[in-house]
Amino acid sequence: MRSVHSTRDQLLSIAVEMFAEKGFAGTSLRSIAKQAEVSPALLVHHFGGKDALVKEAISKTLGDWVADEKAAMLDDESHQVENWQSLAAKGTTSLNFFRQALLAGGEYSQRLFDAAFLESEALLDQMQAVGRLKDISDQQTTALMMTISGLGSVLFMSQIEQTLGGPISSDQVASRLVNANQKMMQEGVFRPASTTKGKTGN
Incomplete structure (x- = not known):
């Protein structure tokens, strides 16, 4: 007999x-129920309504994605490209789900943004706990910028793939994205203005 948790999941x-x-x-509750071959009443029983279902879907999907992302980031740097390819390949549905939440706007996109921001803060705390985080004067705003970057990538996924010439999980594109991201996160890309004045003649 199927358990309540397995049915809900x-x-x-x-x-x-x-x-x-x-x-x-x-997507309505009725269409979901039809696809699942259950009554709409069963969905209402488990989730209460569409808004509650969406809220839980955002929380679980983002939580699962971030758990895999954290594991990849905490792994040895030599495995970063391979880890990203695996994450992107198996997370196609999740990425499309996040994109739809952002496109929906309003309460749904706000829920996703808020949840993603909290996950970014938690990731920074975890990286700090294992000695992988530099000294940051404003950790909250850093988490905000990470959230914007991550969700922006989701929203413009097709444009990213078109610009780089292939799926994000392909060897070439994954390598370029991971290498560029590591450089920006670990080293930065700009020199302070004071070190360039002599070179520009200003």
Whole structure:
């Protein structure tokens, strides 16, 4: 006999897949129930309504994604490209789901943003705990910038792939993205203005 938790998890998984494919406005509780071959009343029983279902879907999907992302970031740097490829390849539905949440705007995008920001703060705390974080004067704003960067990448995924000439999980594109991200996160890319005045003649 199927457990309550397995039924709930299955319904949540189907909902995420449908939201990712058809968007939030185009996906009703009735259509999710039909896909899952259950009654709409069962969805209401488990989640209470569409808004509550979306809220839980955002929380779980983002939580699962960030858990894998943290594991990849804490791994040895020589495995970063391989880890990113694996994460991107298996997370296609999750990325599309996040994109739909951002495109939906309003409360749904705000929920995703708030959850992503909290996860970014938690990631910085964890990196600090294991000695992988530099001294940061404003950790909150750093977490904010990380959130903006991550969600921006999700929103413009197709444009990124078009610009770099391939899927984000491909060897070439994954290597370029990971290497550029590591350089910016670890080293930065600009010199202070005071060190360039002599070179520019100003």
